[in-house]
Amino acid sequence: MMLRSIKSLATSPSSHILRRGYASEAVPDRKVAVLGAAGGIGQPLALLMKLNPLVSSLALYDIANTPGVAADVSHINTRSVVSGYSGEAELGKALEGADVVIIPAGVPRKPGMTRDDLFNINAGIVKGLCQAIAKYCPHVSIEILLKQALVNMISNPVNSTVPIAAEVFKKAGTYDPKRLFGVTTLDVVRAKTFYAGKAKVPVAEVNVPVVGGHAGITILPLFSQATPKANLSDAEITALTKRTQDGGTEVVEAKAGKGSATLSMAYAGAIFADACLKGLNGAPDVVECSYVQSTITELPFFASKVRLGKNGVEEVLGLGPLSDYEKEGLEKLKPELQSSIEKGIKFANQ
Numbered sequence: 505m506m507l508r509s510i511k512s513l514a515t516s517p518s519s520h521i522l523r524r525g526y527a528s529e530a531v532p533d534r535k536v537a538v539l540g541a542a543g544g545i546g547q548p549l550a551l552l553m554k555l556n557p558l559v560s561s562l563a564l565y566d567i568a569n570t571p572g573v574a575a576d577v578s579h580i581n582t583r584s585v586v587s588g589y590s591g592e593a594e595l596g597k598a599l600e601g602a603d604v605v606i607i608p609a610g611v612p613r614k615p616g617m618t619r620d621d622l623f624n625i626n627a628g629i630v631k632g633l634c635q636a637i638a639k640y641c642p643h644v645s646i647e648i649l650l651k652q653a654l655v656n657m658i659s660n661p662v663n664s665t666v667p668i669a670a671e672v673f674k675k676a677g678t679y680d681p682k683r684l685f686g687v688t689t690l691d692v693v694r695a696k697t698f699y700a701g702k703a704k705v706p707v708a709e710v711n712v713p714v715v716g717g718h719a720g721i722t723i724l725p726l727f728s729q730a731t732p733k734a735n736l737s738d739a740e741i742t743a744l745t746k747r748t749q750d751g752g753t754e755v756v757e758a759k760a761g762k763g764s765a766t767l768s769m770a771y772a773g774a775i776f777a778d779a780c781l782k783g784l785n786g787a788p789d790v791v792e793c794s795y796v797q798s799t800i801t802e803l804p805f806f807a808s809k810v811r812l813g814k815n816g817v818e819e820v821l822g823l824g825p826l827s828d829y830e831k832e833g834l835e836k837l838k839p840e841l842q843s844s845i846e847k848g849i850k851f852a853n854q
C-alpha cells in the first residue's frame with residue numbers, strides 16, 4: 505500500500521480558490537468512488553463530483569453501463585481523473601484507495617410504495633457492496649493510519665441500510681462508527697427550500713436542522729431552530745413539517761412510475777460528500793446533518809447535526825431546544841426508527 509502524495513497546486517492560477525478555508529497549505533489527493541454511478545442519481549452525482557476541486561480521482565462503478573458515463577464525464581476539464589468500472593469483477597479496483605465511497609446503488613420507489621418496500625432488493629445490494637468496501641477500502645491514508653473510507657449511504661431504506669453496513673463492517677473487523685453516514689442532506693435541502701418560500705426569506709441564508717431518520721415521520725425538521733427567524737403560525741409549521749416529510753413521495757408521484765428524486769438528490773449527495781472531503785482535509789467548522797451511530801437518544805442510529813473532521817464524525821451534536829410539537833414528533837418517530845434499525849441488523853446477521 506502506498507502513501508499517496510500531497511501535491512501542491514501552488515502553480516495553478518486557481519490555487520488560491522482551492523486552498524481557501526483549509527488548515528493545510530496544500531490540497532491533498534482524494535479519491536471518491538460512486539457505486540451505482542450509471543443510475544438516475546449516479547450520473548448527475550458523477551457530474552457534480554467531477555466539478556469538485558477537492559477530488560483528484562473519481563471512480564465510477566455500476567453493474568452495467570459505466571463505460572459510457574465515465575467516458576462522457578471524463579471529458580470535463582476539471583482536476584479529477586475519471587475511471588469507469590463495470591461488473592463485480594471490477595469492484596475491487598473501483599474501491600481501492602478510496603477516501604469517500606458514495607452508494608446510490610439500488611432500486612427506487614414507484615407510486616404507492618414506502619421506502620421500506622425497497623428493503624428486499626436493496627438490503628442485499630448494500631450488503632454485498634459493503635462486504636467489498638470492507639475488503640478493498642482500508643488503505644494507508646495521508647495520516648499513515650489504516651482507515652476505511654468514509655461511506656455515504658444513499659440507498660433506501662436509509663434507516664435500515666446504514667445499520668446493515670455497520671453490521672457488515674463489524675463482522676469484517678473494519679467498523680468505525682465515525683466513518684459511516686446515512687445521507688439525509690436532501691431532507692435539509694427540502695426543509696430550507698420550503699421554509700424560505702413560506703417565511704419569505706432568502707433561501708441561501710436559511711438553516712434548518714433535520715433530525716431522526718429518512719422516511720416519513722422519522723424525518724423531523726426542527727423549524728423552531730430555523731434561521732433567519734420568521735413568525736410562522738402553528739398551522740404553517742405543521743404544513744412545512746408534513747411537506748418535508750413527504751418530499752420524497754411528492755417527487756415519486758410527480759414522476760409517475762419513472763423513479764424518485766435524482767437531480768435534487770445528486771445535489772444533496774454532492775454537498776454531503778464535499779463536506780466529508782473538507783473535514784478530511786482539516787477545514788474548520790464543517791457541520792452537516794447525517795444519520796450516524798449516536799447516543800443523543802436511546803436509538804443506536806439517529807440523524808442530527810454532526811461536526812466533520814479528519815476522522816469523519818468528530819462530534820455528534822445534540823438536538824438543541826425543541827418546541828412541544830417537535831418533542832411530540834420525536835417520541836412518535838422512535839418506534840418506527842427502532843424497528844427499521846432492528847430489521848437491518850437482523851438481515852445483516854442472517
Ligand SMILES: NC(=O)c1ccc[n+]([C@@H]2O[C@H](COP(=O)([O-])OP(=O)(O)OC[C@H]3O[C@@H](n4cnc5c(N)ncnc54)[C@H](O)[C@@H]3O)[C@@H](O)[C@H]2O)c1
Pocket residue numbers: 539540541542543544545546565566567568608609610611612613622626629632633657658659660661662687688689690691718763764765766769
Ligand atoms: N437518501 C436519499 O435521500 C435518497 C434520495 C433519492 C433516492 N434514494 C435512493 O437511491 C437509490 C438509487 O436511486 P436511483 O434513482 O439512482 O435509482 P436507479 O435505478 O436510477 O439507479 C440505481 C443504479 O444502481 C445500480 N445498481 C444496482 N445494483 C447494483 C450493484 N449491486 N452494484 C452497483 N450498482 C448497482 C443500477 O444498475 C442503477 O444504475 C434508491 O434506493 C433510492 O430510493 C435515496
Ligand SMILES: O=C(O)C[C@H](O)C(=O)O
Pocket residue numbers: 612613619660690751752753755756764765
Ligand atoms: O422518496 C424516495 O423514495 C427517495 C428519497 O428517499 C427521497 O427522499 O426523495
